[in-house]
Amino acid sequence: MTLIKEGNVVIDVSDADYGKIFVPSKKMKVFYNPRMKHNRDISVLFYDFWAKAVKKSENLVFFDGMAGSGVKGLRVLAETGIKNVIFNDLNPKSIENIKSNLKINNLPKNIHYNLYNLSFQRLLAEKQADIVDLDPFGTPVLFLDFVLANARKGELISITATDTAVLCGASQQNSQKCERIYFSTPSKNESMKETGLRILLGYIARTAAKYGLFPLFLLSYSKDHYMRAFFSIEKYKQGDLDRKIGHISFCAACNKRKVNFEQCFSYVCECGANLTIAGPLWLGNFIDMGFYKEIDGFVKKQNKKIKFSEKTKNTTLNTQQQLRAVQKFDNLLKFMKPLAAEQNFLPWHYNLHNYPNYAHKKIDQALQEIKGVRSHFDPLAVKTNKTNLFEKS
């Protein structure tokens, strides 16, 4: 038995070819990807906050429909206020592995779980959950309709997309695939990761709208070789798509860019060159600022309480626990802070490296000059509304 520790759980990775030069593949006997640890770290924080502070419920059910080693569901049981997990995987070896992992971990007594060896689609048609995680090998597109056709108002959904080359249109073949599976045209340029995330979010929104629903994107981002989105489900309101979905036009000649909400718009730039059109894609925020402030407020309030009880020397076990909880959510807040700062800018970014005026300046100085902020999509990516500074006249 080869055990590894992740978060508060241990996982038997004997069947996951762990320790060899690691490229996750469908051929693994049991799927476990150590490179996704950060994704899971953020996820369990997010789910925990959702259960404790948003839903204020101890009765939420978490759906881990492509569970692999079960690591995510196990961490949900071990590290969050969610006590009920549905584990499922089509691979019978996975079910054995999850059973063994459930045994070797000292999980809380008051938890419940169910294990299924069915197709994701089949199980979703039967089981209701409060939080559904879609984290397939490859594109989530092929499973998204099953998730959204069965979703209810107030449900939380999280999605991982690892087909970033497709979403970014990294090659002509990828670009064609993006059009085929996301019904959207990507654009290979310095802003392609942001365009890619917005295509993913746009596709989620368009698919939800089909079923009379609409997403509220609480937290979404691009990292390493994946994109991640957490969203709650709302009822579709007349005009939601018109307000949030559109196209971005890029001019390769003069670098002018434009947001287009209309169905018909010019494909010729003011400079005379033909524009490259990306979309349809999401033009709204990729962090919900109300939700961000909710975490901020929660952390501040708890900190105040703790300071008060420290002052009164009332450091019982309860406040110790509270302290740990606050520290946890403070980590989530820190992760979201730079993302939140990106929300008041146009839906693209510039890479300072590509602009001689800024390439050799310190990034903070450049940011001051352009009245901009860093963008999380790339180390030298910046966002600004002073677009003329980056255009050629």
Added chain:
Amino acid sequence: MTLIKEGNVVIDVSDADYGKIFVPSKKMKVFYNPRMKHNRDISVLFYDFWAKAVKKSENLVFFDGMAGSGVKGLRVLAETGIKNVIFNDLNPKSIENIKSNLKINNLPKNIHYNLYNLSFQRLLAEKQADIVDLDPFGTPVLFLDFVLANARKGELISITATDTAVLCGASQQNSQKCERIYFSTPSKNESMKETGLRILLGYIARTAAKYGLFPLFLLSYSKDHYMRAFFSIEKYKQGDLDRKIGHISFCAACNKRKVNFEQCFSYVCECGANLTIAGPLWLGNFIDMGFYKEIDGFVKKQNKKIKFSEKTKNTTLNTQQQLRAVQKFDNLLKFMKPLAAEQNFLPWHYNLHNYPNYAHKKIDQALQEIKGVRSHFDPLAVKTNKTNLFEKS
């Protein structure tokens, strides 16, 4: 018990409010819509030809996933070479009704059937079939992904859409709904039914492409208040979408129309007016001419055989049966003939009633002048490639 006869079967319609002023609704205890008899007449002919002449198999399985009274599946068992039907309906009353209808009909001895009381989605995730019929109350969009995610090469799928007002963009609200659920903009004008059918077919093709598949539309048409499509499933080939999906632009000022396969195209007409853009939609044929010729060839060959056996006075029971079969398929051929004639024209039609030059002429004379054919979408609809005759200069 109130019985009615349709095709070769009788149906107990006691629970279907039959005989009252008839508006089909979800509130019916058991769903049966007598107005869809013609749809079912054509369907059983089509399925029978598919089994006998195309697949040449007696082992096909037919999936009647929203069976209602079971009338379609019963007729498949009673009138075609298909011996195995999966009946399903979410409504338990339907299951009772189907059971009773199976009893009161004197069905062939060698048939098989299964009855399920599950969701369409759930059952499709489990059961494989050779022919899947999707005939929901309202739009098929909400179920199409379940059908196509589980489809295999060579499978036959038939779909009915009754949301024609949406597909035709009959009102602004319908038009917005079309954009939301079909990801396509309709166009309310004299050609809107054809645009509507092409939006339906385009949506089927785009959804199939997502799953690495592509439809071959064997027969599709608009009739009364529904649209119908029969298609076989092929593997997706690089460029299929580019070759078949695009937009149509209409000029309300000069009546010029244009087919656009490119992503970017002008939204201003040569006459200076703004164009109305419909799509993305299907720009290929809505009848497969190879398939049409196959039916034609089959009927001719069988007729020849029968004439020969009549000449030789060899009129055994077998040739009697053959004769009936040929007459049946001749009816399918007759239904398809005018549709087949429409395939060599531009993807829109004109209504003679709207054009003073032709409104008072006999339709056959008008057709000669414009070198056109009748179009099945409306009684006075015609197709022609001499578009300049219908434009204002």
